[in-house]
Amino acid sequence: MLNRLPIRLRLALAFALAMAAVLAAVGAFLYFRLGSSLDESLDAGLQTRAAEVSALAARGDTTLAQGLGDDESFAQVIAPEGQVIDSTPQLSDRPLLEPDELRAAGQGVMRLERGGVRLLATSVEAEGETRVVVVGASLEERDEALNGLLGELFVVGPIALLVASLLGYGVATAALRPVEAMRAEAAGVSALEPGRRLPLPRARDEISRLGSTLNDMLDRLEHALQRERSFVADASHELRTPLAVLKTELELALRNPRSQAELEHALRSAAAETDRLAQLAEDLLVLARSDQGRLPLRRAPVSVRNVLSGVAARFERRAEEAGRGIEVDAVDGLVVPADAVRLEQALGNLVENALRHGEGSIRLSAVEADGWVELHVLDEGRGIPPDFVPRAFERFTRANESRTGAGAGLGLAIAQVIAKAHGGSAHVSGADVWLSIPK
Secondary structure, three states: OHHHOOHHHHHHHHHHHHHHHHHHHHHHHHHHHHHHHHHHHHHHHHHHHHHHHHHHHHOOOOOHHHOOOOOOEEEEEEOOOOOEEEEOOOOOOOOOOOHHHHHHHOOOOEEEEEOOEEEEEEEEEEOOEEEEEEEEEEOHHHHHHHHHHHHHHHHHHHHHHHHHHHHHHHHHHHHHHHHHHHHHHHHOOEOOEOOOOOOOOOOOOHHHHHHHHHHHHHHHHHHHHHHHHHHHHHHHHHHHHHHHHHHHHHHHHHOOOOOHHHHHHHHHHHHHHHHHHHHHHHHHHHHHHHHOOOOOOOOEEEEHHHHHHHHHHHHHHHHHHOOOOEEEEOOOOOEEEEOHHHHHHHHHHHHHHHHHHOOOOEEEEEEEEOOEEEEEEEOOOOOOOHHHHHHOOOOOOOOOOOOOOOOOOOHHHHHHHHHHHOOOEEEEEOOEEEEEEEO
């Protein structure tokens, strides 16, 4: 039930309950403190009165019956047998104390309340015997004062509680106003207006920190959205070229007349573009899975030399056709916990780049240092320009943006993704590109 109420109402209700408890505690304290003070004052007056009457009784003076006293106080002198010796006019001849009370009063001071009056009894020696002096006062004025205070509390308390509740509601409303402003602004945030941010209050409080956190989240979402849009646009651009070439080759193959050599050339070109499309689709799938944090890895102890040799064997024919060589330099027995297929995929991309853009022989080597294994792919070309190194591992980037040849600019990005999935990293320096994998 309470969970359905607005936060400001719940805060105001909690504030009202707290204030009700405080007002009740303060009211109870005032009530009992006033009662205690009145009782102390009344007892002090009774003690003074008892001292006066005791002095009269000790001299054998019987002037109480002549009207010493007033309407609110009275006195009585009682013999040990219970006979009233002297009394103020408003009292009857009946003793104020019962026999057992009379005996207790003969041994010391005694206080008691009875019938709306407060009594104080004490013993005094008079005419050779112990007599009991009893003085009393009406509690009517005390009760009226307490009842008056109680009435005022019942009138002032609810008013104070109402005022405090309204104040609490106002404070809660003011405190939540920045939240409402952020909510209204957040309702207008969309992909069409990605630059909008939540307004932050001037106070550096919890709400301000919440707004800053949400704005940081919006920044991350905007960057992710921009990255996805760029990814889709770049992927579409890269897919258009092989698809256009494939379509052109197939259209040429359908034209008549075509020789067998021309048909074979068209089919080979179409097959090459199909392979390019398949490789590009595989690369895009690897990047998409890495963005989702679930690039699958099947880790097992892998021989580094076997991995390098397998990659070299795969590209050996192409290297020979280009008049270039591939050599492997790795010690036997060097093992890393890795996914052999993914590792060969990353190194294959690096060798592919070296064949396309490098020169001379390609050297695949492994170096062990400080618990890491570095897998290097090095050629004899000029390598990546220094000013391009910071962007070398970004997706769909090329050192020569005007180049229109094969390749989508994903080779280094794929290598870095696979290296990071293994807990490592990718690096480049000129014509030397390497992966660092933890051993």
